[in-house]
Amino acid sequence: MKIPLDLLEALGIASQDIVKIDMLGGGVSADIWRLDLAHETVVVKRARRSLKVEADWQADPKRIQSEIDWHNFVRSFLPESVPEIIAVAPEHHAFSMGLLEYPLWKAELLKGKVKPRFAEQVAQHLVRIHSMSTTRSEIRQQFAHDDLFYALRVEPYFLTTADKHVAIGDTLRELGHNLLVTKLALMQGDISPKNILIGTASPVFLDAETACYGDPAFDMAFCLTHLMLKVLLQPKQLPILMASVRTMFSTYLAGVDWEDTGHLGERITRLLQAIMLARVDGKSPVEYLDSKQQALVRNFCVTSIKTSVSDLDRLIHDWSNEIQLH
Ligand SMILES: Nc1ncnc2c1ncn2[C@@H]1O[C@H](COP(=O)(O)OP(=O)(O)O)[C@@H](O)[C@H]1O
Numbered sequence: 001m002k003i004p005l006d007l008l009e010a011l012g013i014a015s016q017d018i019v020k021i022d023m024l025g026g027g028v029s030a031d032i033w034r035l036d037l038a039h040e041t042v043v044v045k046r047a048r049r050s051l052k053v054e055a056d057w058q059a060d061p062k063r064i065q066s067e068i069d070w071h072n073f074v075r076s077f078l079p080e081s082v083p084e085i086i087a088v089a090p091e092h093h094a095f096s097m098g099l100l101e102y103p104l105w106k107a108e109l110l111k112g113k114v115k116p117r118f119a120e121q122v123a124q125h126l127v128r129i130h131s132m133s134t135t136r137s138e139i140r141q142q143f144a145h146d147d148l149f150y151a152l153r154v155e156p157y158f159l160t161t162a163d164k165h166v167a168i169g170d171t172l173r174e175l176g177h178n179l180l181v182t183k184l185a186l187m188q189g190d191i192s193p194k195n196i197l198i199g200t201a202s203p204v205f206l207d208a209e210t211a212c213y214g215d216p217a218f219d220m221a222f223c224l225t226h227l228m229l230k231v232l233l234q235p236k237q238l239p240i241l242m243a244s245v246r247t248m249f250s251t252y253l254a255g256v257d258w259e260d261t262g263h264l265g266e267r268i269t270r271l272l273q274a275i276m277l278a279r280v281d282g283k284s285p286v287e288y289l290d291s292k293q294q295a296l297v298r299n300f301c302v303t304s305i306k307t308s309v310s311d312l313d314r315l316i317h318d319w320s321n322e323i324q325l326h
């Protein structure tokens, strides 16, 4: 897709300065261009109303403001952990930011390069961000985006999946509902290896369109889901992937200073099973599982949700057994 001239203008980019334009792929919710300019390289991101998935999934493009606000918030205390915002164009639901040429965590994981130490760093940064958000009184109001979080997470992940699984439908609906009523810290909303760059000084977090004040357990569960599911692609990496899950979880909990960690750990574990299932039967299934692998995830998650597994070690143990059996 061509970048509109009026968008360039609104961002203060002169078309004669552009040396090269490429589209950056990977995501479903935005159009992203890399612009090589005469003296710098920038990334332009514009939110889409209609998301690029098979199912019909619409969301207000004004959500780009949440991403701008989240980047600015994090930049105020962890400047290395987010790209710098260069210009904003609210009328186009777009902004420009610096390009950070670091490897994407997802690409490294898919190559089999799994480093628990990096998962630990992600947890350290995430818990710092969550904790900081609880100390700033204006953040809750600024990120009161329940309508967006409903449209982008609760409905497509929890409610859509609930409709496909009658036996555990009520549990999934309750988990989704709890996410809307729990107000403890600022969720980024899309903490996933495909939105995290392996920066030299720190992980770099991208893609905060879904940021909303709510339950920080969601961010951890959302991210751990990917480490759990990657095992299906690389069964030999089971020990190191599960070590990453464990260290990410324990590092995160060690940094929590706003609530009791026992209860938080249980919420993360319950959400994790629900989101694993949603990545198969919700509106945004992961693209890398075949139908046999999807069936395995489905059976495993339905059983563990039915038996109310709330202990992460137990979940890892059961999941490891399941993988080794197949
Ligand atoms: N500032 C940036 N520097 C480097 N790569 C980026 C930057 N912004 C986005 N990307 C790349 O583009 C991809 C899509 O961007 P993202 O913000 O995640 O959009 P989407 O909402 O479509 O997922 C990312 O996964 C990343 O690979």
Ligand SMILES: [Mg+2]
Pocket: 026, 027, 028, 194, 195, 207
């Ligand atoms: Mg993304």
